[in-house]
Amino acid sequence: MAAKARSFNQININATSSSKFSFKLHLPPRSTSLHAKKSTPSLVRCAPTSTSTVFKDKDPFSLERYMASKAMTVNEALDRALPLGHPERLFESMRYSLFAGGKRVRPMLTLAACELVGGDEAAALPVAYAVEMVHTMSLIHDDLPCMDDDHLRRDRPTNHVVFGVSIALLAGDALLARAFEHVARGCTEHGMPANCALRAVAELASAVGTDGLVAGQVVDLASDGTDVDLATLEYIHVHKTARLLEAAAVCGAIVSGGADEEIEGIRRYARYVGLLFQVVDDVLDVTRASEQLGKTAGKDIATDKATYPKLMGMDGTLAYAAQLVASAEAELDRFDGTCTEPLRHLAHFIAYRQH
Ligand code: GRG
Numbered sequence: 001m002a003a004k005a006r007s008f009n010q011i012n013i014n015a016t017s018s019s020k021f022s023f024k025l026h027l028p029p030r031s032t033s034l035h036a037k038k039s040t041p042s043l044v045r046c047a048p049t050s051t052s053t054v055f056k057d058k059d060p061f062s063l064e065r066y067m068a069s070k071a072m073t074v075n076e077a078l079d080r081a082l083p084l085g086h087p088e089r090l091f092e093s094m095r096y097s098l099f100a101g102g103k104r105v106r107p108m109l110t111l112a113a114c115e116l117v118g119g120d121e122a123a124a125l126p127v128a129y130a131v132e133m134v135h136t137m138s139l140i141h142d143d144l145p146c147m148d149d150d151h152l153r154r155d156r157p158t159n160h161v162v163f164g165v166s167i168a169l170l171a172g173d174a175l176l177a178r179a180f181e182h183v184a185r186g187c188t189e190h191g192m193p194a195n196c197a198l199r200a201v202a203e204l205a206s207a208v209g210t211d212g213l214v215a216g217q218v219v220d221l222a223s224d225g226t227d228v229d230l231a232t233l234e235y236i237h238v239h240k241t242a243r244l245l246e247a248a249a250v251c252g253a254i255v256s257g258g259a260d261e262e263i264e265g266i267r268r269y270a271r272y273v274g275l276l277f278q279v280v281d282d283v284l285d286v287t288r289a290s291e292q293l294g295k296t297a298g299k300d301i302a303t304d305k306a307t308y309p310k311l312m313g314m315d316g317t318l319a320y321a322a323q324l325v326a327s328a329e330a331e332l333d334r335f336d337g338t339c340t341e342p343l344r345h346l347a348h349f350i351a352y353r354q355h
Contacts (some may be wrong), residue, residue, distance in 0.1 A: 020093070063093040063345040067108060073121075074107045075099070078129045079145020081182055086147020093171035094178075097136050100154035101294070105277070106131045106245055106352065108254035113266050113343035116335055127176050127200055131248040134204065137172040138213050138244070144168060147217070148299075159218075163339035183251075186281035192255060200251045207247035216240030228306035234275070241281070242274025250341075265331055269343060274326035277350050279321045283314070284306040284355065293355050325351045 078098060084091045107128035114124035143150040143158040144165060151158055160168035180201060187197030206212060216239025223232060249270035253263045282300065284311055290297040300307045308317040328347045332340040 100208040109249040112257040113249040113252030117258035123190035130179040137175040140172040207243040212243035237278040241278040245274035246270040269331035276324040
């Protein structure tokens with residue numbers, strides 16, 4: 001870990017930050033309490049889900065094994081959920097981007113949150129892969145000529161380069177619709193109470209629309225060529241990036257029957273991690289090459305885009321990232337120790353990732 005920290009970018013998660021930048025997340029209250037459950041007093045449940053069955057209790061936790069196992073579970077489920085169909089070109093386009101080798105971080109957050117609150121992984125799986133469908137949709141749309149006009153994504157030519165703008169746009173739309181279809185079907189098939197299903201749908205919808213991706217993208221587009229301050233930058237990234245990671249984890253807890261107190265603890269953790277994801281993304285854009293990222297690197301500097309390194313400097317950005325990891329971990333301290341391992345390690349992975 002120490003070697004990694006040096007190579008990425010010297011985040012020292014144990015350091016007390018010397019950042020002069022204030023550390024606050026301005027997030028609007030969420031309307032997730034369609035049918036709020038009564039809170040339970042303690043956050044000590046542990047999940048009898050697949051990690052504990054795949055890895056023996058005495059095995060030390062290995063994030064590498066955990067991520068490989070969850071990615072395989074998610075990929076197989078996605079393959080079953082979206083076989084080729086008619087019209088074939090549409091399905092080819094959807095599958096082209098879906099199976100282009102994404103890290104599957106968001107579905108991992110869903111499954112890890114499920115595990116933390118003692119849920120059944122099979123029941124949370126449709127939500128996990130639905131979030132990946134939403135994420136893939138956002139990448140396809142983000143790369144379109146009317147948005148970022150990018151040509152490289154997940155190590156491949158972008159969707160519209162291969163399939164044309166019209167099909168790429170429609171493939172994104174179909175992935176979005178399909179995602180909600182699978183959340184609803186998955187909840188029904190696993191006998192989930194209707195209030196859980198509706199709450200998850202509301203959470204995910206809010207992360208996509210005017211309180212999430214779309215809002216962030218609109219402000220991002222409007223900020224092009226203007227002097228963006230830190231508050232605006234945070235607004236963009238919280239909405240464009242962090243909200244979907246937050247919804248991924250929160251939905252995992254909701255459909256696993258998590259208590260309100262647990263769900264809100266996981267939300268706070270995921271908010272920190274979501275913003276951390278983008279802060280690190282900004283750093284990687286400067287420090288890594290396109291071949292290492294699988295997408296166009298150095299674009300932020302080339303287009304003079306507002307980023308955390310630009311506004312805070314690299315040292316300030318790294319200190320901010322360190323604060324975010326520490327804050328995310330602090331949220332997990334209120335839960336049972338063993339069960340927090342996946343979310344704890346995922347926060348570290350996001351901080352130290354190289355791509
Ligand atoms: C049309 C409803 C609708 C929404 C689209 C285009 C858009 C609105 C939003 C853009 C959102 C976006 C692409 C944000 C960037 C998030 C980000 C850092 C992506 C990279 O995620 P990784 O590193 O990618 O997890 P992989 O490929 O590993 O999955």
